[in-house]
Amino acid sequence: MSYRPNPRPTTPIASTPGRRGRRAGLRAVLLTGAVSTLLAVAAAGPAAAAVTGTSESSDGGTTKTAATGEARVTTAVLDLDHPALKPEVRGKDVPYDTASIIKVDILATLLLQAQDAGRGLTQQEHTWATAMIEHSDNDAANALWSRIGQAPGLEAANKRLGLSSTVGGTAGKWGLTQTTATDQIRVLQAVFADGGTSSASGSALTEASQTYIRTLMTRIAAGQSWGVSAASDAGWALKNGWLQRSTTGLWDINSVGEVTSGTHHYLVAVLSAGNASMAGGIAAVERAARTAVSSARAVG
Numbered sequence: 001m002s003y004r005p006n007p008r009p010t011t012p013i014a015s016t017p018g019r020r021g022r023r024a025g026l027r028a029v030l031l032t033g034a035v036s037t038l039l040a041v042a043a044a045g046p047a048a049a050a051v052t053g054t055s056e057s058s059d060g061g062t063t064k065t066a067a068t069g070e071a072r073v074t075t076a077v078l079d080l081d082h083p084a085l086k087p088e089v090r091g092k093d094v095p096y097d098t099a100s101i102i103k104v105d106i107l108a109t110l111l112l113q114a115q116d117a118g119r120g121l122t123q124q125e126h127t128w129a130t131a132m133i134e135h136s137d138n139d140a141a142n143a144l145w146s147r148i149g150q151a152p153g154l155e156a157a158n159k160r161l162g163l164s165s166t167v168g169g170t171a172g173k174w175g176l177t178q179t180t181a182t183d184q185i186r187v188l189q190a191v192f193a194d195g196g197t198s199s200a201s202g203s204a205l206t207e208a209s210q211t212y213i214r215t216l217m218t219r220i221a222a223g224q225s226w227g228v229s230a231a232s233d234a235g236w237a238l239k240n241g242w243l244q245r246s247t248t249g250l251w252d253i254n255s256v257g258e259v260t261s262g263t264h265h266y267l268v269a270v271l272s273a274g275n276a277s278m279a280g281g282i283a284a285v286e287r288a289a290r291t292a293v294s295s296a297r298a299v300g
Helices: 026-032 099-117 123-134 138-147 150-160 181-192 207-217 278-299
Strands: 072-079 088-090 236-244 251-261 264-275
Touching: 072 181, 072 278, 088 278, 099 123, 099 138, 099 150, 099 181, 099 207, 099 236, 099 251, 123 138, 123 207, 181 207, 181 251, 181 264, 207 236, 207 251, 236 278, 251 278, 264 278
Parallel strands: none
Antiparallel strands: 072 088, 072 264, 236 251, 251 264
16 A cells, blocks of 8 residues: 555645654543634534533534433444455444544545646645644634535535435534444545545545545644544544534544554544543543454454
């Protein structure tokens, strides 16, 4: 394979050189409440609620999990070094809220649209993309969600990337996009698999577009570099999402990305809902990621 996470490719599109991602800092973040920013509820509107420390926001949307229900988690893993294999799924492959993992899909859509138009990203789009992926900035996500045409634009791009069960959030609520673990593996394939993906309806991401997204996903802010990276013993590239639902107080905690374990490289998606706390949800997601990758290693 031509790409390996950490170190990143030496010729990224982004103008700032990459630096190695680190998992350090999570526990301190959870104790000090340093994780910030709000989950947007409008494409270009104001934030839905005040910063709460560890919550991206309470978005006022409906929830699929009752306050008294048990947490649920679904994982999907694909061994990139055995592309003929299908993703190994654990748990029910049903829709979950994306929270901020949708930001990878937003950027993939933006790049695909730019390819279609025969142009590169503008400097402003580069600035938004960097902030959205590296720091999970929601103002930047608002701007790019609007730029891609919100849910219709996202869904049109996803058809070309092979997704079949992802529905964009309505009324500008990109964080309430519904997706499955299998569909998240398809997004990751479009970004990390050699040659991306292709379909009868159009071209996939170019190598340059893939490299750009990969590079940003290896530069995640230290306080947000938890999740699927727990399953890696070498390099990783990821994007996380976290959302406390206003109707229940329960947490959606998600993590997607590529990890290196042993001599193999895996695409991993872990989606969860109904967690009693952010810390508990992160711990559950990391356990699930480790278990899923260990199982995939045994098969490989």
